[in-house]
Amino acid sequence: MQKWFYSAAVAALMTATAAQAQTDGDTPTVDDARAFLSEAEAELAEYNEYASRVYWVYENFITFDTERLVERVGAEGTEMAVRLANGTAPFAAIELPEDLRRKMTALTAGITLPAPSGDDAATELASITTRMSSAYSTGTIDVDGETVPLNELEVLMRTERNPEFLANIWNDWRAAIDPDQMASDYARMVEITNQGARELGFDNLAEMWLSNYDMPADEMEAEVERLWGQVSPLYEQLHCYVRAELNEEYGDDVQPETGPIRADILGNMWAQGWSGIYDIVAPEGAGEQYDLTALLVDQGYDARRMVETGEGFFSSLGLEELPDTFWERSLFTRPEDRDVVCHASAWDLDSQEDIRIKMCISINADDFRTVHHELGHNYYQRAYRHQDTLFQTGAHDGFHEAIGDFIALSITPDYLVQIGVLDESQVPDASADTGLLMEQALDKIAFLPFGYLMDQWRWQIFRGETTPDEYNESWWELRERIQGVTPPVDRPDNAFDPGAKYHIPNNVPYLRYFLAHILQYQFHQAACEMAGWEGPLHRCSVYGNAEVGARLNAMLEMGASEPWPDALEAFTGTREMDGSAIIAYFQPLMTYLEEENEGRTCGW
Numbered sequence: 167m168q169k170w171f172y173s174a175a176v177a178a179l180m181t182a183t184a185a186q187a188q189t190d191g192d193t194p195t196v197d198d199a200r201a202f203l204s205e206a207e208a209e210l211a212e213y214n215e216y217a218s219r220v221y222w223v224y225e226n227f228i229t230f231d232t233e234r235l236v237e238r239v240g241a242e243g244t245e246m247a248v249r250l251a252n253g254t255a256p257f258a259a260i261e262l263p264e265d266l267r268r269k270m271t272a273l274t275a276g277i278t279l280p281a282p283s284g285d286d287a288a289t290e291l292a293s294i295t296t297r298m299s300s301a302y303s304t305g306t307i308d309v310d311g312e313t314v315p316l317n318e319l320e321v322l323m324r325t326e327r328n329p330e331f332l333a334n335i336w337n338d339w340r341a342a343i344d345p346d347q348m349a350s351d352y353a354r355m356v357e358i359t360n361q362g363a364r365e366l367g368f369d370n371l372a373e374m375w376l377s378n379y380d381m382p383a384d385e386m387e388a389e390v391e392r393l394w395g396q397v398s399p400l401y402e403q404l405h406c407y408v409r410a411e412l413n414e415e416y417g418d419d420v421q422p423e424t425g426p427i428r429a430d431i432l433g434n435m436w437a438q439g440w441s442g443i444y445d446i447v448a449p450e451g452a453g454e455q456y457d458l459t460a461l462l463v464d465q466g467y468d469a470r471r472m473v474e475t476g477e478g479f480f481s482s483l484g485l486e487e488l489p490d491t492f493w494e495r496s497l498f499t500r501p502e503d504r505d506v507v508c509h510a511s512a513w514d515l516d517s518q519e520d521i522r523i524k525m526c527i528s529i530n531a532d533d534f535r536t537v538h539h540e541l542g543h544n545y546y547q548r549a550y551r552h553q554d555t556l557f558q559t560g561a562h563d564g565f566h567e568a569i570g571d572f573i574a575l576s577i578t579p580d581y582l583v584q585i586g587v588l589d590e591s592q593v594p595d596a597s598a599d600t601g602l603l604m605e606q607a608l609d610k611i612a613f614l615p616f617g618y619l620m621d622q623w624r625w626q627i628f629r630g631e632t633t634p635d636e637y638n639e640s641w642w643e644l645r646e647r648i649q650g651v652t653p654p655v656d657r658p659d660n661a662f663d664p665g666a667k668y669h670i671p672n673n674v675p676y677l678r679y680f681l682a683h684i685l686q687y688q689f690h691q692a693a694c695e696m697a698g699w700e701g702p703l704h705r706c707s708v709y710g711n712a713e714v715g716a717r718l719n720a721m722l723e724m725g726a727s728e729p730w731p732d733a734l735e736a737f738t739g740t741r742e743m744d745g746s747a748i749i750a751y752f753q754p755l756m757t758y759l760e761e762e763n764e765g766r767t768c769g770w
């Protein structure tokens with residue numbers, strides 16, 4: 167649970183002044199608003215630090231007792247957030263300077279899970295969300311007589327090739343999260359939080375989540391549609407090519423030539439990133455590639471060294487190195503003796519220097535990139551620590567998710583030579599470009615529809631378009647229609663498959679990752695231009711470029727103090743999110759895929 171979650175999850179305090187003004191029937195003044203916000207921010211800052219420490223302990227030691235602690239602190243946080251959000255009401259009708267208005271909006275729209283005031287709704291909500299979170303993080307399945315946790319299942323999904331075995335672990339993981347309990351918890355949570363959203367003046371929670379992007383919710387939704395429309399043709403080509411290769415590998419019985427792709431044979435528990443099956447779909451005749459996982463393993467990399475290497479990249483840009491406490495307090499590997507939340511996260515506990523990551527690192531290329539992803543959060547957090555509490559967050563949540571990924575786009579062959587992971591003689595020549603791009607597209611292009619549909623599913627529920635008895639059906643309707651994937655085995659009546667993905671039981675909005683996948687290529691393109699790079703974008707690394715570092719830091723330092731188009735402009739010169747950068751990046755691969763797919767019937 168990241169620090170900016172708390173900033174967003176909490177809101178403003180009804181000051182004596184504002185309350186007084188309201189009871190007297192006077193219109194509050196701008197000074198009243200300023201005083202109100204400043205008291206609210208002080209309360210928030212104090213709560214944030216305390217709550218972060220409680221959540222940290224829970225996520226590092228999931229026990230009966232720590233669950234009770236987070237339930238209490240979670241309920242208190244929701245009650246405070248809702249009280250403060252309601253406290254903004256007297257200021258709705260007065261004209262405010264832009265920065266104060268932005269803070270008021272952050273207070274009302276920024277609560278991820280609101281509860282209605284009174285009736286112990288916040289307490290019930292906290293107990294439901296804690297139960298869902300623990301069910302997810304403590305889930306294990308039996309594989310050949312051994313109890314296996316999710317982070318090891320993820321490795322098996324990448325590396326195993328027997329379709330029956332894959333179908334089994336895919337199915338068993340979905341049974342391991344206690345689907346009956348979780349589905350009913352989820353339905354109750356939707357009722358409570360929708361009531362909370364309505365009390366704050368929103369139609370439902372979907373509208374509230376979409377109100378955090380410096381524009382009206384319906385415009386933001388249209389923006390998302392536009393972006394998906396820009397990039398979906400890339401996905402269709404990749405899907406078509408990968409399906410054909412899988413058909414060749416496994417035969418018609420496992421993967422037919424037409425229709426959706428079986429979700430368990432794409433190298434990932436959720437079919438959200440497909441680089442695990444690069445070996446199956448590698449382009450014929452693509453030049454010699456290197457295997458980053460093998461290089462890291464062969465060179466004896468351990469978890470800490472992966473993180474040190476990530477830090478080294480940020481340092482090369484001129485960013486200050488991580489504090490000693492980062493190394494003392496972070497969690498890098500899964501402890502054997504207790505339950506923890508293994509899903510990777512980055513933390514800022516005190517809005518100063520106490521930043522950490524918590525991750526169960528495996529030594530492979532995927533986690534090497536995730537380390538950079540998490541560090542991106544930490545560098546962002548540290549850069550905006552001088553902002554006021556309500557501005558201590560990303561320009562929008564997609565920015566927060568894009569920073570570390572943008573850095574990881576610079577993990578090129580030349581960069582790997584510079585840090586001694588790859589030998590000069592192993593640098594692939596231009597004939598390997600299609601392969602390099604393919605491997606990356608398997609993660610980044612394949613992710614796009616998944617990143618897009620996760621919140622489509624939730625928005626439909628929040629809007630009442632999907633009822634609890636339709637949860638799983640509507641999940642698979644979206645997965646088939648948008649992503650073109652299908653379950654390997656019939657879904658049981660009680661299945662709650664979305665609950666088997668971290669962000670659903672943990673209520674982390676997901677649109678941010680879709681936006682980040684678009685934005686990171688805009689950042690990369692702009693940074694490479696700054697660096698004077700003239701070659702193909704996928705060969706560009708900004709490692710060691712102090713100018714890029716300084717301009718990046720200038721954007722990070724802004725936090726959420728200005729509308730996000732200003733932050734985007736500060737770094738890239740443009741004010742719009744735009745798919746043309748990712749399209750340009752993968753253009754050579756698209757040409758290849760279109761040729762390969764000639765004569766095939768694409769789509770599903």
Ligand code: X8Z
Pocket residue numbers: 509510511536539679
């Ligand atoms: O959840 C994450 C990060 C933590 S913010 C590891 N990601 C999404 C996921 O794992 O589903 C990163 C990319 C998508």
Ligand code: ZN
Pocket residue numbers: 539540543566567
């Ligand atoms: Zn993240």
